[in-house]
Amino acid sequence: MNVRVRFAPSPTGFLHIGGARTALFNWLYARHTGGTFILRIEDTDTARNTQEAVDVILHGMRWLGLDWDEGPTTPDAKGPSKGDYGPYFQSQRGDLYKKRVQELKDKGFAYDHEGAVKFKMRRTPILIPDIVVGDVERKLTDREEADPDFVIVRSDGQPVFHFVNVVDDLEMKVTHVIRGEDHLSNTSKHIAMFQAFGVEPPKYGHIPLILNPLDGSKMSKRDKGSSLKFYMDEGFVPEAVVNYLCLLGWSPKDNREKMPLDEIVKLFDVPNILRHNAKFDLDKLHWLDGEYIREMAPERFRELGIEAFKHAKFPLEQFPAAYVAAAVDTCRGKVKNFGELPAYAGFYFNEDVTIDPALIEKEFTAEAKGRLQKLRDAFAQLTEFTAPNLELTLKKIAGELGIKAGPLVHPTRMACTGAGAGPSLYHLLEVLGKDRVLKRIDRVLGM
RNA sequence: GACCCUAUGGUCUAGCGGUUAGGACAUCUCCCUUUCACGGAGAUAGCCCGGGUUCGAUUCCCGGUAGGGUCGCCA
Numbered sequence A: 001m002n003v004r005v006r007f008a009p010s011p012t013g014f015l016h017i018g019g020a021r022t023a024l025f026n027w028l029y030a031r032h033t034g035g036t037f038i039l040r041i042e043d044t045d046t047a048r049n050t051q052e053a054v055d056v057i058l059h060g061m062r063w064l065g066l067d068w069d070e071g072p073t074t075p076d077a078k079g080p081s082k083g084d085y086g087p088y089f090q091s092q093r094g095d096l097y098k099k100r101v102q103e104l105k106d107k108g109f110a111y112d113h114e115g116a117v118k119f120k121m122r123r124t125p126i127l128i129p130d131i132v133v134g135d136v137e138r139k140l141t142d143r144e145e146a147d148p149d150f151v152i153v154r155s156d157g158q159p160v161f162h163f164v165n166v167v168d169d170l171e172m173k174v175t176h177v178i179r180g181e182d183h184l185s186n187t188s189k190h191i192a193m194f195q196a197f198g199v200e201p202p203k204y205g206h207i208p209l210i211l212n213p214l215d216g217s218k219m220s221k222r223d224k225g226s227s228l229k230f231y232m233d234e235g236f237v238p239e240a241v242v243n244y245l246c247l248l249g250w251s252p253k254d255n256r257e258k259m260p261l262d263e264i265v266k267l268f269d270v271p272n273i274l275r276h277n278a279k280f281d282l283d284k285l286h287w288l289d290g291e292y293i294r295e296m297a298p299e300r301f302r303e304l305g306i307e308a309f310k311h312a313k314f315p316l317e318q319f320p321a322a323y324v325a326a327a328v329d330t331c332r333g334k335v336k337n338f339g340e341l342p343a344y345a346g347f348y349f350n351e352d353v354t355i356d357p358a359l360i361e362k363e364f365t366a367e368a369k370g371r372l373q374k375l376r377d378a379f380a381q382l383t384e385f386t387a388p389n390l391e392l393t394l395k396k397i398a399g400e401l402g403i404k405a406g407p408l409v410h411p412t413r414m415a416c417t418g419a420g421a422g423p424s425l426y427h428l429l430e431v432l433g434k435d436r437v438l439k440r441i442d443r444v445l446g447m
Numbered sequence B: 001g002a003c004c005c006u007a008u009g010g011u012c013u014a015g016c017g018g019u020u021a022g023g024a025c026a027u028c029u030c031c032c033u034u035u036c037a038c039g040g041a042g043a044u045a046g047c048c049c050g051g052g053u054u055c056g057a058u059u060c061c062c063g064g065u066a067g068g069g070u071c072g073c074c075a
Helices: A017-033 A051-064 A094-106 A142-146 A161-171 A181-196 A228-233 A238-247 A261-267 A282-294 A298-311 A321-329 A338-349 A357-363 A366-381 A387-401 A406-417 A425-432 A434-445
Strands: A004-007 A036-039 A110-113 A116-119 A126-130 A134-138 A150-153 A176-180 A203-207
Touching (some): A004 A017, A004 A176, A017 A051, A017 A238, A017 A261, A051 A228, A094 A110, A094 A116, A126 A181, A126 A203, A181 A203, A298 A321, A321 A338, A321 A425, A338 A425, A357 A406, A366 A406, A387 A425, A406 A425, A406 A434, A425 A434
Parallel strands (some): A004 A036, A176 A203
Antiparallel strands (some): A110 A116, A116 A150, A126 A134
16 A cells, blocks of 8 residues: 555644654654645635745745655745645645535435534444554543534535545545544544445554643643744754654654664654654654754855854854854854754854953953963964964963963953853964954053 | 543663673763764663563463543645
């Protein structure tokens, strides 16, 4: 059987991190089985659906690297798409739904009620053969017991989610529905409708939810990090986010954490998806992100680093390209996340280094200033302002003063960067260049 | 209220009847080092509770408890 799976988000203007993981698991399963991955836009709520909102989804998917075999190619609902089962926007499938509603009515499974159309739901328990959770027997709740039927077409003529979702899965020949566990209870409705249509339902697999780490409830729009945009803006590497998401609810079972996607595609399968919810651990993502950044090709690091500074509104265009590149290069292997970069190395592009007054008191005592003056004069003598020369000079001065390098290194770093930590001092000095370095040292000496 | 899912350190997980309960993140200590980061060595910390089944339960069954989800003319 050729596997056909889909991701069917609603364009609300943001892509939920849990939705991204659902998309990822569907994509993994499609790639693992050599099947087809469909992207379908569930834009039945016309009021809040815009092209921008659709674009957020398409961007997010592309950023994650989740390519779809069928679905829209532009955010325009009436625009082009790929695949033989379109349109892939529900807003364009109205006629189809009308036909299907009529079919249910003809078969006696649907009826008009106060201007709406309701589905005649089975009153007996429904077996959901879930490929992740196992067999689930869903009984009616007390409220459903009172009125088991549910609306499939609103009184304004718009069909509702449960109905269009089923019709589309049916029409698009979806074989496996992998979705969040929040849908498990509703699956009985969907199965009942498939049965009403006289069609075998797809196989369902309900994956655990991603919980917010604070109170352990379902990640909601308000929670920090619930939107994929957060990770895009904060400068996370997409491969790291994808890798982390894979580890939330799935495991290679051999203690590996960081692993290439193609390896995951090979190992991933629905039966070994975990069944319990997981809290999102931003610290671990940070760590993974750092791993990816550290092993990144130098050119890519430079490119993403420059992007991060630009994102933070640093006027990079005012500096020579070679200077910018050299500055970013000194940060390789130092940060776990590109979002940290502007704070970490902003001193390269900020001529007025701000130093905490309390630290000035502490670091720049009269004694320290005397030493720094000596070092400054030695630096001024240098004709080749290079890292090795700078190191040699600093150590020489330290020797003459009868002290270790540390007491000289710290004030120098503080004077030039305003921070107690940062890139390698000697390399950072070389990049800043003699003029800047002397100017910055002079500045604190005059304080 | 009803229905459904779940339960290994703070977090993500390995385990599938007999293990000194393994790994990772985080935390702490030490080493390396121009700072930080990396790397290396170590430490703290876990099988929700109660019954069964069994020679033996973290593992299987039942009950409880706890957490999560669902019962919309939202998706």
